[in-house]
Amino acid sequence: MFLCLRHLVIRRQPYRKFYLSPNNFTSTKFANFPKSNRFQRSPAPSPAARSPTDGHSFQNLSPLGDFVSVSQIKQKLTKCGHIFEEGHACLILDCFLCGQANSKLYINKVTGDFICFICRKSGVWSQLEPHLSAPSDSPISLDQSIELGCSGWYKISKHLCPVGRLTEEERISVSQLLDFEDLPWNILESQGVMFDQENQDLYWPLSLPEGGSTAGYKILSRDLSESCYPHTSANGLVRLKSPGPSKSAIIVPSLRDLLALSFRPLDGTDVVCLPHGPLSLPPLVLPLLEGYEKLTFWFNDDVTSWDNARLFARKLSIDRCHLIRPSKEHVTAFVAHKRGMNIAETVRNARAMSHDSIITFAQLREDLHSELYSADRLTGIKWQRFPTLNSILQGHRRGELTILTGPTGSGKTTFMSEYSLDLAMQKVTTLWGSFEIRNQRLARTMLQQMACAPLQHHRDKFDEWADRFTLLPIYFMTFHGQQQLETVLDTVRHAAYVHDVAHVIIDNVQFMLGMSSSESGFLDRFYRQDALIGEFRNFATTYNCHVTLVIHPRKERDGESLSTNSIFGGAKASQEADNVLIIQHKMSNSGLKIRKYLQVAKNRFSGDLGVIPLEFDKDSLSFGAKNLQ
Numbered sequence: 001m002f003l004c005l006r007h008l009v010i011r012r013q014p015y016r017k018f019y020l021s022p023n024n025f026t027s028t029k030f031a032n033f034p035k036s037n038r039f040q041r042s043p044a045p046s047p048a049a050r051s052p053t054d055g056h057s058f059q060n061l062s063p064l065g066d067f068v069s070v071s072q073i074k075q076k077l078t079k080c081g082h083i084f085e086e087g088h089a090c091l092i093l094d095c096f097l098c099g100q101a102n103s104k105l106y107i108n109k110v111t112g113d114f115i116c117f118i119c120r121k122s123g124v125w126s127q128l129e130p131h132l133s134a135p136s137d138s139p140i141s142l143d144q145s146i147e148l149g150c151s152g153w154y155k156i157s158k159h160l161c162p163v164g165r166l167t168e169e170e171r172i173s174v175s176q177l178l179d180f181e182d183l184p185w186n187i188l189e190s191q192g193v194m195f196d197q198e199n200q201d202l203y204w205p206l207s208l209p210e211g212g213s214t215a216g217y218k219i220l221s222r223d224l225s226e227s228c229y230p231h232t233s234a235n236g237l238v239r240l241k242s243p244g245p246s247k248s249a250i251i252v253p254s255l256r257d258l259l260a261l262s263f264r265p266l267d268g269t270d271v272v273c274l275p276h277g278p279l280s281l282p283p284l285v286l287p288l289l290e291g292y293e294k295l296t297f298w299f300n301d302d303v304t305s306w307d308n309a310r311l312f313a314r315k316l317s318i319d320r321c322h323l324i325r326p327s328k329e330h331v332t333a334f335v336a337h338k339r340g341m342n343i344a345e346t347v348r349n350a351r352a353m354s355h356d357s358i359i360t361f362a363q364l365r366e367d368l369h370s371e372l373y374s375a376d377r378l379t380g381i382k383w384q385r386f387p388t389l390n391s392i393l394q395g396h397r398r399g400e401l402t403i404l405t406g407p408t409g410s411g412k413t414t415f416m417s418e419y420s421l422d423l424a425m426q427k428v429t430t431l432w433g434s435f436e437i438r439n440q441r442l443a444r445t446m447l448q449q450m451a452c453a454p455l456q457h458h459r460d461k462f463d464e465w466a467d468r469f470t471l472l473p474i475y476f477m478t479f480h481g482q483q484q485l486e487t488v489l490d491t492v493r494h495a496a497y498v499h500d501v502a503h504v505i506i507d508n509v510q511f512m513l514g515m516s517s518s519e520s521g522f523l524d525r526f527y528r529q530d531a532l533i534g535e536f537r538n539f540a541t542t543y544n545c546h547v548t549l550v551i552h553p554r555k556e557r558d559g560e561s562l563s564t565n566s567i568f569g570g571a572k573a574s575q576e577a578d579n580v581l582i583i584q585h586k587m588s589n590s591g592l593k594i595r596k597y598l599q600v601a602k603n604r605f606s607g608d609l610g611v612i613p614l615e616f617d618k619d620s621l622s623f624g625a626k627n628l629q
């Protein structure tokens, strides 16, 4: 029944291991690898792992294949006589697959995936490699090619009309809906924007370069929210070109920001709106920004925007990225326009995002100042369902490691499901590694928790709820049962690069420790768990991603409370963790009822500890505040 939940399921496939970690970056092998691309090699998901909505991204086009480093790719290209240009995120060469005039082949320097926007051939390095030395007139047929058009488009298009056909009354109504009095209709018309007369949404084509085709649509709804069609695989850009050649661009998260900047175009500077706003920057979008020498992020000052601007800058090559930093006066481009502020000056004041290896306090001061004006950045994203958790932990912050433990069957998975759902509903991109229970069951629990009602009694509502759930940024790994640590780590790193994942949950780590129960096997498991925790700690820091590890307790004696010492393994788990959460049981005074509570046993951020009662509601499978539809 849950097959129709169209979330990407990441399936790890065997491949030749090859790492580009920050630690081995200095080796000669990778000496030429750009600083911004210090990511580890990632695995290729199988074609079977593709979701129907994700058919267009690099990641989903990746079949099985060996991996190579950027230096190996360069060597191979040179050996086969291909002249390439070293771009910021890609290697760029004339597309020998189609040979059409001006067609370019972009090869991602981190993943090795390739794309040509003219012939629309795309895939992974192992697919391209055999064709590098093929004579140019030999027929080339790649296993995978993508059609960047939108197959389901005709279903929507019957309600759409070009904005040029709107009556004056309709235009006034749209301007009011968007709170945009001086909406520049000429721009909307020239960009081919369409209006959905049924839902009153604006459909803005996401364009691709060179062929000028459409990769999907960015939709601005009447409630001012923005989404994409197709939902996750719309990978083009909305771009306002400045007159004349442009070597720089301002990157804004929303269409209203883009329109606001159309009034005072800056010489030689384009304005670009990302398909998924500040939430993710798919690798397919990187080639579209290759031509710019300078990129300036003008995002909001919320914690997700701030964190992701830094992540995106790493993907795009941080050396060319600038940021309009949150300050007391920080407003979005849309608000700046409404207030008649000096846009050119704001853009001029954007600061470079890269620092030299040695910096002074004067440079750090900027960051500290910005941090103070973005309170959320310090304290993290607040849970809607667990207000007491907010008062103890202050919020959910990137780059931290949390350990959740509790007796067998105490509700660790159920609690973590709701805890992560709450965050995902606030746009925290989440990757679930559920080794113990199948994704179908986990998805059912989450859907029930989102709906706050038992699914089996509301079958008629299933489609409505599933549609809502589909929009949440949640990905599931398809692992089940015992897995190799490296296999899981590779998948997690891949997801961090491709999907900008902000929260990874591993439930539970015992499934990466092997099965042995002999004495030496037991010690070995201790050792392996320490290594595992070290690896995930490293990942959390390097990728600025929050990792939550579910770990079984070491011993469970009836009636005895657990402590940080009860976590399975050595002391490494509690030492490395920033937060330790323990689900505890407590017998009521009458001895008839078991009460559960969540104990915050470690909190590195503020040091505050405490307990949160967990009242389980069986209908909604929920511990959190009720009536939160």
Ligand SMILES: Nc1ncnc2c1ncn2[C@@H]1O[C@H](COP(=O)(O)OP(=O)(O)OP(=O)(O)O)[C@@H](O)[C@H]1O
Pocket (backbone or CB within 6 Å): 406, 407, 408, 409, 410, 411, 412, 413, 414, 415, 436, 596, 615, 616, 621
């Ligand atoms: N407080 C609770 N009261 C009653 N039932 C609960 C409670 N919490 C969870 N459950 C139910 O108990 C079952 C087991 O819960 P869950 O899988 O979350 O526990 P767990 O601690 O992760 O288990 P394990 O130790 O096997 O990993 C589920 O069916 C869940 O719906």
